[in-house]
Amino acid sequence: MPVSALIAEDEPLLARALQNTLQHCWPELETPRLAANGLQALEMALESLPDVLFLDIRMPGRNGLEVARELAEQWPDRRPFPLVVFVTAYDEHALEAFERAAVDYLLKPVNEERLGKTVQRLRELLAQRAARSQEQHLEQALAQLRQLVSADSPVPATPPARLEIIRAAVGNRTRLIPVEEVIYFEATDKYVNVVTADGQALIRTSLRELIPQLDPGQFWQIHRGTVVQVRKVEAAVRDEAGKLSLQLHGRPERLAVSRLFAPLFRQM
Amino acid sequence: MISPDTSVPPRLILLLRELARALLPTLLINLMCALAVTYLLRIGDGFYENLQISMCIGLLAMLLINGARLLIWGDDEPNKLGFAVLLAVLAPLAVLLGRVLATLLLGQPIVSLMPEHSDNIIAVMVLTFLVCFGATVFFWNRQKMATLQAHASEVEKHAVLAQLQTLQAQIEPHMLFNTLATLQSLISTDPLQAELMLNQLVQYLRTTLSASRADSCSLQQEFDLIKAYLGLMSLRMGLRLSYTLQLPSHLGRLRLAPMLLQPLVENAIKHGLEPKVDGGNCTVRAAVHNDMLVLSVLDTGVGLPTSVSLNQPPAQKEPVIGMHFGLDNIRERLSTLYGPLAELIITHNVPAGAMAQITIPLKSLKNAHRSGKAGRSPEL
Numbered sequence: 001m002p003v004s005a006l007i008a009e010d011e012p013l014l015a016r017a018l019q020n021t022l023q024h025c026w027p028e029l030e031t032p033r034l035a036a037n038g039l040q041a042l043e044m045a046l047e048s049l050p051d052v053l054f055l056d057i058r059m060p061g062r063n064g065l066e067v068a069r070e071l072a073e074q075w076p077d078r079r080p081f082p083l084v085v086f087v088t089a090y091d092e093h094a095l096e097a098f099e100r101a102a103v104d105y106l107l108k109p110v111n112e113e114r115l116g117k118t119v120q121r122l123r124e125l126l127a128q129r130a131a132r133s134q135e136q137h138l139e140q141a142l143a144q145l146r147q148l149v150s151a152d153s154p155v156p157a158t159p160p161a162r163l164e165i166i167r168a169a170v171g172n173r174t175r176l177i178p179v180e181e182v183i184y185f186e187a188t189d190k191y192v193n194v195v196t197a198d199g200q201a202l203i204r205t206s207l208r209e210l211i212p213q214l215d216p217g218q219f220w221q222i223h224r225g226t227v228v229q230v231r232k233v234e235a236a237v238r239d240e241a242g243k244l245s246l247q248l249h250g251r252p253e254r255l256a257v258s259r260l261f262a263p264l265f266r267q268m
Numbered sequence: 269m270i271s272p273d274t275s276v277p278p279r280l281i282l283l284l285r286e287l288a289r290a291l292l293p294t295l296l297i298n299l300m301c302a303l304a305v306t307y308l309l310r311i312g313d314g315f316y317e318n319l320q321i322s323m324c325i326g327l328l329a330m331l332l333i334n335g336a337r338l339l340i341w342g343d344d345e346p347n348k349l350g351f352a353v354l355l356a357v358l359a360p361l362a363v364l365l366g367r368v369l370a371t372l373l374l375g376q377p378i379v380s381l382m383p384e385h386s387d388n389i390i391a392v393m394v395l396t397f398l399v400c401f402g403a404t405v406f407f408w409n410r411q412k413m414a415t416l417q418a419h420a421s422e423v424e425k426h427a428v429l430a431q432l433q434t435l436q437a438q439i440e441p442h443m444l445f446n447t448l449a450t451l452q453s454l455i456s457t458d459p460l461q462a463e464l465m466l467n468q469l470v471q472y473l474r475t476t477l478s479a480s481r482a483d484s485c486s487l488q489q490e491f492d493l494i495k496a497y498l499g500l501m502s503l504r505m506g507l508r509l510s511y512t513l514q515l516p517s518h519l520g521r522l523r524l525a526p527m528l529l530q531p532l533v534e535n536a537i538k539h540g541l542e543p544k545v546d547g548g549n550c551t552v553r554a555a556v557h558n559d560m561l562v563l564s565v566l567d568t569g570v571g572l573p574t575s576v577s578l579n580q581p582p583a584q585k586e587p588v589i590g591m592h593f594g595l596d597n598i599r600e601r602l603s604t605l606y607g608p609l610a611e612l613i614i615t616h617n618v619p620a621g622a623m624a625q626i627t628i629p630l631k632s633l634k635n636a637h638r639s640g641k642a643g644r645s646p647e648l
Binding site for chain 2: 010107
């Protein structure tokens with residue numbers, strides 16, 4: 001059975017080298033396709049739905065962890081989630097996380113013998129995969145990713161001060177919004193949209209910078225780009241396709257919960 | 269500091285400076301002597317007269333001793349025995365002259381200086397000698413302490429600077445391993461290119477390592493290092509990176525501290541161009557405007573983070589993170605080496621990306637790296 005793969009690596013010479021070495025030690029593998037950055041990797045993976053993914057950690061657009069995480073959210077149910085191998089030159093922090101989450105990883109420069117072992121393992125996993133249900137498989141991948149995600153945002157040495165009041169721009173005014181009035185935060189391109197019962201306002205920061213300043217018991221991340229205040233959630237609803245979304249107090253719209261964060265809303 | 273333009277002989281300046289420093293303690297000692305003579309030894313005509321005499325003797329003694337010391341030994345430490353002899357001669361002299369002076373000031377007849385009125389003169393002389401001796405030892409120790417302290421803080425400053433420099437010159441492992449990976453891939457596919465890359469890597473490593481030990485390098489050397497680094501990076505990033513280096517030939521021999529410019533180029537690549545999907549251009553430029561050396565690193569990368577100010581030191585207690593630390597380190601070295609007019613500014617580049625600019629007055633650059641001083645950093 002032919003196996004398909006995608007290599008995401010921003011350095012063209014390294015991408016081609018990995019492609020060559022892989023073909024050498026894994027003859028049944030179709031020539032892996034190459035993605036030059038994180039965004040392209042995401043796009044190509046969703047389009048070609050490969051069996052195996054080699055993801056460089058440091059890439060422009062999206063880093064390797066972000067690519068894996070977004071794929072887990074958007075992966076269609078009809079195909080098994082790919083086996084992911086992370087590739088990194090040097091990153092003590094990431095290596096530790098990989099070890100803990102029992103994820104496959106390769107170190108650059110990639111050594112053929114080591115790659116051979118990885119290929120061996122991937123083959124075994126692909127063979128087992130046929131025996132297991134699709135759901136089990138995705139759930140395992142998600143569990144690993146959850147572990148990685150928490151390692152992806154390093155905790156600063158001194159936690160930043162809790163945010164009490166948000167100063168947001170509305171036209172040429174600055175609105176002061178107490179955090180407890182916020183229903184949810186939503187990341188847009190360069191801003192974060194602050195949604196309250198009576199309107200919306202923009203703040204010039206990233207969700208990544210904002211999250212450490214929020215009380216984790218009060219505000220939950222439910223999607224890559226959404227953080228919701230738990231008290232404002234009325235119910236979590238699962239549709240026919242199995243997708244989870246939240247009904248809110250004070251807002252008509254529903255918020256999608258990604259697969260990664262779905263376990264937060266399991267019944268007690 | 270002594271300005272080199274003044275025509276006053278340096279020893280006189282030394283004398284005046286030491287006299288000024290010793291004046292207040294001397295006056296205090298004189299007061300105590302007058303008290304002791306009046307109320308403990310119970311000699312003389314009363315406290316007021318004794319104070320006058322004591323002041324005259326004390327000030328004269330200080331003047332004579334300091335003057336003679338500087339005349340004989342200069343700024344060096346005096347020979348101990350010689351100094352004791354000097355005290356033995358000058359203390360009685362100060363007593364005699366001081367008494368004459370005080371008598372004139374008090375408007376008393378000179379007759380009162382005759383031996384029959386001066387039965388306690390030996391006691392006063394011995395007292396003066398002892399007090400002079402004690403005071404000298406005290407001043408000496410104080411000066412020694414100050415010198416030691418100044419020396420210690422100087423050494424400490426050098427150590428910190430050297431440490432900063434070593435940190436700055438550290439080769440980032442991520443960069444090194446990625447380069448080695450590229451090299452590995454080239455060896456089998458394109459040996460010629462591999463050789464070129466290996467040469468650039470060797471030059472980069474050699475220059476970086478030697479820069480961590482040198483006090484200064486020429487601008488040409490710094491540009492060579494940057495060229496080797498950008499050469500490596502452009503092989504790795506392929507079409508995503510283009511670069512331009514502009515160094516007017518007459519500036520190439522200018523000397524400056526190593527590793528001031530190179531980290532800014534690494535920042536431009538690491539934080540500006542590598543994260544950008546389409547890559548871009550990096551321009552490194554040296555120029556002189558209004559007697560200032562201006563070094564600029566421009567990139568067309570992703571630009572500066574919105575929420576952090578890179579031109580201010582981080583707020584206290586804030587964790588020091590990668591880029592900030594590098595910039596603070598450069599600022600610290602700029603101000604220590606070239607004074608307050610030397611600065612580093614980070615701004616937006618138009619239409620996209622960031623610009624880092626170092627400005628150093630040519631005069632302070634030349635003062636800091638005069639040919640005689642261009643040696644190695646102190647051994648630590």
